[in-house]
Amino acid sequence: MNWQALMLTLRLSLVTASALLLIALPIACWIAYSPRRWKFLAQAATALPLVMPPTVLGFYVLVAFGSSSPLGRLYQDWTGHTLAFTFEGLVVGSILYSMPFAVQPLVTSFLAIDPKLIQASRVLGASRLATFFRVVLPLSISGLVTAIALTFAHTFGEFGVVLMVGGDIPGLTRTISIDVFDKVEAGNYAAANTTSLVLLAVSFVILALVYAWNRRAWPRMPWA
Amino acid sequence: MKPKGRTFQRMAPVALFIVLLAAIPGRAAGELTIAAAADLQFAMRALIQGFERQSGVQVRLVAGSSGNLATEIEHGAPFDLFFSADVQHPEQLVRDGAAEPGTLVRYALGRLVVYVPADSPLDFDRRGLAALENTAVRKIAIANPRFAPYGAAAAAALRHAGLYGKLQSRLVLGEDVSQATQFVVSGNAQAALTSLALMLAPGAKPPGRYWLVPPEDYPPLDQAAVIVKRSGQKQLARAFLAYLETAEARSIFRRYGFAPPEKTP
Numbered sequence A: 001m002n003w004q005a006l007m008l009t010l011r012l013s014l015v016t017a018s019a020l021l022l023i024a025l026p027i028a029c030w031i032a033y034s035p036r037r038w039k040f041l042a043q044a045a046t047a048l049p050l051v052m053p054p055t056v057l058g059f060y061v062l063v064a065f066g067s068s069s070p071l072g073r074l075y076q077d078w079t080g081h082t083l084a085f086t087f088e089g090l091v092v093g094s095i096l097y098s099m100p101f102a103v104q105p106l107v108t109s110f111l112a113i114d115p116k117l118i119q120a121s122r123v124l125g126a127s128r129l130a131t132f133f134r135v136v137l138p139l140s141i142s143g144l145v146t147a148i149a150l151t152f153a154h155t156f157g158e159f160g161v162v163l164m165v166g167g168d169i170p171g172l173t174r175t176i177s178i179d180v181f182d183k184v185e186a187g188n189y190a191a192a193n194t195t196s197l198v199l200l201a202v203s204f205v206i207l208a209l210v211y212a213w214n215r216r217a218w219p220r221m222p223w224a
Numbered sequence B: 001m002k003p004k005g006r007t008f009q010r011m012a013p014v015a016l017f018i019v020l021l022a023a024i025p026g027r028a029a030g031e032l033t034i035a036a037a038a039d040l041q042f043a044m045r046a047l048i049q050g051f052e053r054q055s056g057v058q059v060r061l062v063a064g065s066s067g068n069l070a071t072e073i074e075h076g077a078p079f080d081l082f083f084s085a086d087v088q089h090p091e092q093l094v095r096d097g098a099a100e101p102g103t104l105v106r107y108a109l110g111r112l113v114v115y116v117p118a119d120s121p122l123d124f125d126r127r128g129l130a131a132l133e134n135t136a137v138r139k140i141a142i143a144n145p146r147f148a149p150y151g152a153a154a155a156a157a158l159r160h161a162g163l164y165g166k167l168q169s170r171l172v173l174g175e176d177v178s179q180a181t182q183f184v185v186s187g188n189a190q191a192a193l194t195s196l197a198l199m200l201a202p203g204a205k206p207p208g209r210y211w212l213v214p215p216e217d218y219p220p221l222d223q224a225a226v227i228v229k230r231s232g233q234k235q236l237a238r239a240f241l242a243y244l245e246t247a248e249a250r251s252i253f254r255r256y257g258f259a260p261p262e263k264t265p
Helices: A003-033 A039-051 A054-064 A070-079 A087-111 A115-123 A128-139 A141-156 A160-165 A176-185 A189-217 B004-023 B038-055 B066-074 B088-095 B124-133 B149-160 B164-170 B177-185 B196-200 B234-243 B247-255
Strands: B031-037 B058-064 B081-083 B105-110 B112-116 B140-143 B171-174 B191-195 B209-212 B221-227
Touching: A003 A039, A003 A087, A003 A141, A003 A176, A003 A189, A039 A087, A054 A087, A054 A160, A087 A141, A087 A160, A115 A128, A128 A141, A141 A189, A160 A176, A176 A189, A176 B066, B031 B038, B031 B066, B031 B234, B038 B058, B038 B177, B038 B191, B038 B196, B038 B234, B038 B247, B058 B066, B066 B081, B066 B088, B081 B088, B081 B234, B088 B221, B112 B124, B112 B149, B112 B177, B112 B196, B124 B164, B140 B149, B140 B177, B149 B164, B149 B177, B149 B191, B149 B221, B164 B171, B171 B177, B177 B191, B177 B196, B191 B196, B196 B209, B221 B234
Parallel strands: B031 B058, B031 B081, B140 B171, B140 B191
Antiparallel strands: B081 B221, B105 B221, B112 B191, B112 B209
8 A cells, every 4th residue: 555645645635625725715706796797708717627638637737837838937947847747736737627626616605695695794884805704605614615525535536637747756746546557557456456445445534524514504304 | 190290209219229329339340459559659550551551451559558558458458469568568468368379479679768858968979878967857757667668678777877766856757658758848857768769750750859778778678469369350460460571561660760579589
């Protein structure tokens, strides 16, 4: 069992989920509440990774941040290395790849809030920011938890993007899915099986915990 | 009178079923599927063209790392012929009963090169592989030594030069030689140890230059092919292997940087 790969994957998922939450909150808020008519374009853009193969995303990260692109050169001057083959590179790829899994549940839960509550808050003199933090956010807890859980889980099981931009460096970019891939390719099925079983158990426990916690937000059904 | 629409409604599931049946890809009688190691992909395309012209048989090509393709064949991938970048994988398939015994042939000898972008300052002619120690080289791409034969050869060559320990932290692993090469083309790695064949592909030559690693620095990249046990096209597969012995096929191999196979003892 490659514990190093497991820990790396957990770290990647945690960093991605927290970063994505910070990025997705304002985006989702804007998509839900903006009066702009062309916001459907932003909505489509954030949903793109649902449709695009991870290889396409990985390819663009490689090319856009390679040393032959202006963006890549800028990044290279700043950090001294390219984005590919680094942990940060995986984080950037994962954030893009999991974007819809953070934005969509947030938008859905924001739109489910009774507009009268928001209007009441504003009429009573609360600022937009105060309304967001004291009315909108507390009423969207279940969407928030879903967004975090989905991005975490999606990153945990990510493979294509990592295969394209990771470079398979132990302890740095060799995530658990790549480790399983390597073992299968090398014909080491016993080791692949052990890792896969641990992965299966860890994923199930994480998801079960999230759903158990989220259960409190479920309404009691009239027929139950 | 029965309305016409009813008949259609009753027939609709049947029609749908027939349409779905038609969607199942059929296998034409004269069709061959070849799985080939990534270093072969361009040479194999030229060989396939020659073979198709000669025989009128349709050939499909699947390229990947030898280890990956061998794993797929073990699990019943619908390939007829397997061209590996080493001898071990085909031998293993024969031992496991996934390949036809007695069909294993060594078809070529591969060459390992160091590939760098055009503006690279490295002087391999003077310093050999040690030129990679240059700090301008932050990442060196090789194929994964655990399952890609060229990756194993690359690691062996670095060990032979006493560089492996020093350069290990700069190594990035591609799934096969194609990906290792592509890491340099896209500007993310500054050097790659890859296959000569990928440097010579007409029309697909990557920009930059390459240096031949001396063949005595790594175990020979003897490459073997074998017919897959569950192939339904063994006659055609044999015909393709026979085609490889022709002067035309030999010259294609040479043109793509493959030497004739070492004679098996």
